[in-house]
Amino acid sequence: MKPSTVAEPGRARLSPRKKQRIIRTVQYIVLAALLIGLGFYADWPNLAQNFAKLDVAQKTLPELFTIALTNTIIYTVGGFILAFVFGLIFALMRMSQVGIYRWIATIYIEIFRGLPALLVFILITFLPAALPGFQIPGDVYGQGILGLGVIGAAYQAEVFRAGLQAVPPGQTEAARSLGMSASRALFTVVIPQAIRIVIPPTTNQFVFLLKDSSLVLFLGVSSQYVELAKFGNDLASQYSNATPLMVAGLTYLLVTIPLGYLARRLEKR
Numbered sequence: 001m002k003p004s005t006v007a008e009p010g011r012a013r014l015s016p017r018k019k020q021r022i023i024r025t026v027q028y029i030v031l032a033a034l035l036i037g038l039g040f041y042a043d044w045p046n047l048a049q050n051f052a053k054l055d056v057a058q059k060t061l062p063e064l065f066t067i068a069l070t071n072t073i074i075y076t077v078g079g080f081i082l083a084f085v086f087g088l089i090f091a092l093m094r095m096s097q098v099g100i101y102r103w104i105a106t107i108y109i110e111i112f113r114g115l116p117a118l119l120v121f122i123l124i125t126f127l128p129a130a131l132p133g134f135q136i137p138g139d140v141y142g143q144g145i146l147g148l149g150v151i152g153a154a155y156q157a158e159v160f161r162a163g164l165q166a167v168p169p170g171q172t173e174a175a176r177s178l179g180m181s182a183s184r185a186l187f188t189v190v191i192p193q194a195i196r197i198v199i200p201p202t203t204n205q206f207v208f209l210l211k212d213s214s215l216v217l218f219l220g221v222s223s224q225y226v227e228l229a230k231f232g233n234d235l236a237s238q239y240s241n242a243t244p245l246m247v248a249g250l251t252y253l254l255v256t257i258p259l260g261y262l263a264r265r266l267e268k269r
Contacts, residue, residue, distance in 0.1 A: 068231035079148025087156025163194035
């Protein structure tokens with residue numbers, strides 16, 4: 001007689017859904033065990049003393065908002081405006097039919113996307129020595145805005161180029177058929193549509209510049225021009241406690257998390 005091909009009830013194979021459920025349950029158990037182990041292992045009083053000391057946190061006010069956060073916003077907004085304007089210019093140059101324009105834009109974008117942002121800020125401090133008589137307007141504010149703008153323009157140019165290429169060619173053809181010149185069709189029809197397309201990634205770019213504003217501390221700024229990272233670092237050194245750094249980090253999050261949420265909402269729309 002042929003052996004029976006019917007599987008025994010105890011050895012029935014699990015369905016894919018049951019396998020996924022078992023794997024997910026195991027992952028939850030392992031994660032919970034790790035968290036419980038971390039909770040027992042951590043020295044919470046010592047952590048609170050070094051990273052969450054309330055009396056030290058209170059000493060960051062009101063300068064945390066009136067000086068550090070205000071300067072951070074000035075650097076970020078100024079750099080973003082510079083990056084937005086020159087990013088659009090370099091995007092148009094890279095898509096130009098004139099070869100020299102394409103080469104200039106390509107070289108700029110590749111260089112400043114490849115260089116570390118920290119190196120760019122350090123190089124800016126040597127500009128007065130390399131160019132005698134040259135003075136960046138706005139002193140430290142101007143240097144910080146220039147550094148963020150130079151870096152941001154390279155990335156924003158690629159964002160704009162993607163947005164311009166996403167506009168259907170029929171839009172330009174329709175504008176030209178109405179008698180518009182090529183430049184007028186570009187600035188009144190194509191660019192406005194491209195800007196709407198690139199709003200979500202541009203919002204993300206603003207968040208990146210906000211975080212990169214911490215590199216301004218390498219310009220050797222005084223207490224008048226400090227941003228959040230420099231402000232927290234100076235107070236942490238003064239009080240030999242990391243609480244000011246934690247406060248500065250939380251202040252960054254108060255700005256970046258809503259902006260990140262806004263960017264995700266815009267992407268979905």
